[in-house]
Amino acid sequence: MKTVLLVEDDSVLRENTAELLELSKYKILTAANGKIGVEMAKKHIPDIIVCDIMMPELDGYGTLEILSKDKKTNRIPFVFLSAKTERQDVRKGMNLGADDYITKPFTEDDIISAIESRLAKAAILEELNQAHKNGFALTQEKDEIKTLNDLKNFFDDYGTEFNYKKDDIIYYERDHSNYIYLISKGAVKCHRMDEQGKELVTALYKEDDLFDYTSFTTNIPHQETATAIADTTLLGVSILEFTELLNKNHKVVLELIELLADNLSDVKEQLLQIAYGTVNKKTAATILKFAEKINRKPDDPIKISRNDLASVAGIATETLIRALTEFKKLGIIKAEGRNIKVVDLERLKTIT
Amino acid sequence: MKTVLLVEDDSVLRENTAELLELSKYKILTAANGKIGVEMAKKHIPDIIVCDIMMPELDGYGTLEILSKDKKTNRIPFVFLSAKTERQDVRKGMNLGADDYITKPFTEDDIISAIESRLAKAAILEELNQAHKNGFALTQEKDEIKTLNDLKNFFDDYGTEFNYKKDDIIYYERDHSNYIYLISKGAVKCHRMDEQGKELVTALYKEDDLFDYTSFTTNIPHQETATAIADTTLLGVSILEFTELLNKNHKVVLELIELLADNLSDVKEQLLQIAYGTVNKKTAATILKFAEKINRKPDDPIKISRNDLASVAGIATETLIRALTEFKKLGIIKAEGRNIKVVDLERLKTIT
DNA sequence: TTCAAACCATGATAAAAGTCAGTTTTAAAG
DNA sequence: CTTTAAAACTGACTTTTATCATGGTTTGAA
Numbered sequence: 109m110k111t112v113l114l115v116e117d118d119s120v121l122r123e124n125t126a127e128l129l130e131l132s133k134y135k136i137l138t139a140a141n142g143k144i145g146v147e148m149a150k151k152h153i154p155d156i157i158v159c160d161i162m163m164p165e166l167d168g169y170g171t172l173e174i175l176s177k178d179k180k181t182n183r184i185p186f187v188f189l190s191a192k193t194e195r196q197d198v199r200k201g202m203n204l205g206a207d208d209y210i211t212k213p214f215t216e217d218d219i220i221s222a223i224e225s226r227l228a229k230a231a232i233l234e235e236l237n238q239a240h241k242n243g244f245a246l247t248q249e250k251d252e253i254k255t256l257n258d259l260k261n262f263f264d265d266y267g268t269e270f271n272y273k274k275d276d277i278i279y280y281e282r283d284h285s286n287y288i289y290l291i292s293k294g295a296v297k298c299h300r301m302d303e304q305g306k307e308l309v310t311a312l313y314k315e316d317d318l319f320d321y322t323s324f325t326t327n328i329p330h331q332e333t334a335t336a337i338a339d340t341t342l343l344g345v346s347i348l349e350f351t352e353l354l355n356k357n358h359k360v361v362l363e364l365i366e367l368l369a370d371n372l373s374d375v376k377e378q379l380l381q382i383a384y385g386t387v388n389k390k391t392a393a394t395i396l397k398f399a400e401k402i403n404r405k406p407d408d409p410i411k412i413s414r415n416d417l418a419s420v421a422g423i424a425t426e427t428l429i430r431a432l433t434e435f436k437k438l439g440i441i442k443a444e445g446r447n448i449k450v451v452d453l454e455r456l457k458t459i460t
Numbered sequence: 461m462k463t464v465l466l467v468e469d470d471s472v473l474r475e476n477t478a479e480l481l482e483l484s485k486y487k488i489l490t491a492a493n494g495k496i497g498v499e500m501a502k503k504h505i506p507d508i509i510v511c512d513i514m515m516p517e518l519d520g521y522g523t524l525e526i527l528s529k530d531k532k533t534n535r536i537p538f539v540f541l542s543a544k545t546e547r548q549d550v551r552k553g554m555n556l557g558a559d560d561y562i563t564k565p566f567t568e569d570d571i572i573s574a575i576e577s578r579l580a581k582a583a584i585l586e587e588l589n590q591a592h593k594n595g596f597a598l599t600q601e602k603d604e605i606k607t608l609n610d611l612k613n614f615f616d617d618y619g620t621e622f623n624y625k626k627d628d629i630i631y632y633e634r635d636h637s638n639y640i641y642l643i644s645k646g647a648v649k650c651h652r653m654d655e656q657g658k659e660l661v662t663a664l665y666k667e668d669d670l671f672d673y674t675s676f677t678t679n680i681p682h683q684e685t686a687t688a689i690a691d692t693t694l695l696g697v698s699i700l701e702f703t704e705l706l707n708k709n710h711k712v713v714l715e716l717i718e719l720l721a722d723n724l725s726d727v728k729e730q731l732l733q734i735a736y737g738t739v740n741k742k743t744a745a746t747i748l749k750f751a752e753k754i755n756r757k758p759d760d761p762i763k764i765s766r767n768d769l770a771s772v773a774g775i776a777t778e779t780l781i782r783a784l785t786e787f788k789k790l791g792i793i794k795a796e797g798r799n800i801k802v803v804d805l806e807r808l809k810t811i812t
Numbered sequence: 813t814t815c816a817a818a819c820c821a822t823g824a825t826a827a828a829a830g831t832c833a834g835t836t837t838t839a840a841a842g
Numbered sequence: 843c844t845t846t847a848a849a850a851c852t853g854a855c856t857t858t859t860a861t862c863a864t865g866g867t868t869t870g871a872a
Contacts, residue, residue: 306736310728322721324714361713368720369674375727376662383734383774384658422735
């Protein structure tokens with residue numbers, strides 16, 4: 109019988125939920141605030157913790173933070189229970205290292221399925237872990253992750269889903285992240301601001317790309333902001349789980365290095381462009397980047413604002429628009445409403 | 461008794477060398493050109509191959525290339541024997557994956573010590589390899605590479621030494637490299653050219669830095685040129701050895717990823733600077749980069765040409781010089797001959 | 813359908829940085 | 843110690859691009 113620790117200040121909600129869970133074959137421990145919750149977690153080591161965010165004494169964020177610093181408790185799946193439906197609050201919780209979240213009001217099904225799915229995932233990870241520790245081969249060959257593709261499948265199977273609308277911010281500069289993401293749908297830009305508030309896009313990720321895979325051993329803050337540039341669904345795996353995975357699957361690490369090296373090479377290319385390219389060249393390169401790398405089909409129209417395009421190219425928006433106007437006159441691109449359609453790809457590539 | 465395959469077209473030199481090696485307890489096979497050499501290598505699988513570069517029928521480069529494509533022979537240590545003392549020829553050989561080289565004329569000691577040291581290194585690697593395959597722990601704990609520091613020590617112990625004078629080119633764009641380097645002395649810049657021949661420095665490495673660690677699984681060509689910016693000594697480990705090493709020492713891989721992520725972050729920083737920074741800002745940032753990252757002591761004078769500085773900043777040389785002149789007038793830096801000395805570090809950091 | 817906000821486009825102007833040509837300084841070789 | 847070539851510097855001029863201002867379009871919500 110699995111033990112659930114429920115931390116919730118509202119006594120009515122706490123008792124009702126506890127009762128409901130007890131009927132579903134769980135053993136329940138309850139705590140009225142974070143402080144008590146931390147004590148109980150350390151004492152009883154439950155199998156999963158469900159914790160409210162807004163509480164007196166010690167809130168959910170603080171609770172998680174304390175528990176994740178203790179080796180005895182940092183592996184217990186942690187699920188937030190939150191009345192705050194605002195995305196950024198959930199985000200904050202997940203960034204602190206929570207495994208899932210349930211928004212109030214919730215149904216019986218909501219909470220039970222959340223708990224069950226988390227316990228199931230924890231069990232699988234634990235099994236992998238034990239197999240490795242004992243020096244046994246992994247029980248099921250399909251669980252072995254050899255290629256980047258296997259890794260992506262792992263995200264599909266075990267990742268937590270996050271949804272963002274266009275222009276939602278995924279993380280801010282200076283945020284500490286505890287997740288690695290696979291983009292299941294949509295696209296993401298990573299950007300930085302300079303002192304004058306000018307924005308520069310330093311990376312673009314599309315469907316099926318991994319991102320935020322920078323630091324695994326130290327928890328350094330982000331140096332850029334990530335924003336959804338379309339309605340986006342991410343699958344996230346916590347860094348803790350991820351590094352464990354890497355420790356057990358060495359081959360894929362080399363592929364990850366490759367991925368990083370590719371990124372590095374791309375950024376250096378962009379650097380060379382921005383340093384010495386003319387405006388026309390930068391504009392052409394930027395359109396090509398979107399047409400070839402971000403769009404799923406090469407001849408789909410480019411649905412990105414002039415502003416974003418300019419901040420990838422590293423030039424003023426008006427300057428980019430002038431270059432676009434020139435390209436239109438030359439018959440290289442054409443406008444479809446606000447979108448841009450590439451007419452003559454080859455000529456675009458030879459712009460100097 | 462170890463077997464040495466000696467491939468050399470000059471019959472006098474071949475016979476003399478063979479005799480000399482036979483007296484030193486080696487079994488010798490000889491071949492008069494690369495074509496025969498390849499056949500003999502595949503047939504007899506010697507413990508080490510010593511091969512001349514300039515030969516009729518098939519030269520040393522071709523010989524190495526063929527042998528390194530065959531699984532049976534690609535692990536045999538390969539030592540070039542070359543009359544060409546020119547660095548670039550040696551370079552070409554090493555980049556193809558040779559393990560060492562001896563330049564003619566050589567003494568008895570030269571060749572014997574080269575062969576012995578290569579055989580010794582091969583034996584150690586083989587031992588590590590066997591231990592791993594059999595699932596045994598590594599025999600000696602000191603051989604286990606856990607941290608980046610251990611990795612650097614490995615380069616010190618087993619790396620092949622290469623020497624470059626200031627402005628020597630280490631590799632060219634489009635070269636295929638088979639080495640990972642640790643800088644034992646000196647400094648290296650990596651740079652790219654744009655179509656107009658303008659140079660942009662995309663990375664700087666100093667003493668004790670690793671570089672050229674981009675791709676391990678596929679042999680993609682370099683996308684930048686690497687040049688020594690001072691007299692430089694490199695310690696190189698072949699990619700084959702290196703990946704083997706990584707397969708046996710997983711922990712250090714995560715640190716390598718970290719290193720790459722740091723690089724990426726640096727380049728992005730440079731990108732932001734170049735995109736929207738003013739000339740003064742770029743100049744200040746470049747000086748700081750050299751003062752803080754490349755110089756061993758922060759207040760050593762910066763001994764880099766204005767040209768190189770400008771190509772790190774991504775601006776015209778004259779423009780950089782004007783900015784320097786301004787800084788001198790403001791008392792932020794001063795000139796010591798051609799070198800630059802930072803007088804007021806704090807003010808340099810606040811330049812806008 | 814209407815309306816406002818956000819976005820796109822263009823002209824005029826100012827500022828910044830690159831280019832070219834020529835002079836001075838530096839450092840390395842004889 | 844001289845010589846000399848390369849590097850550093852300066853000035854005049856040109857080009858490029860950002861900025862500011864303004865009017866036209868598109869889009870999505872009321």
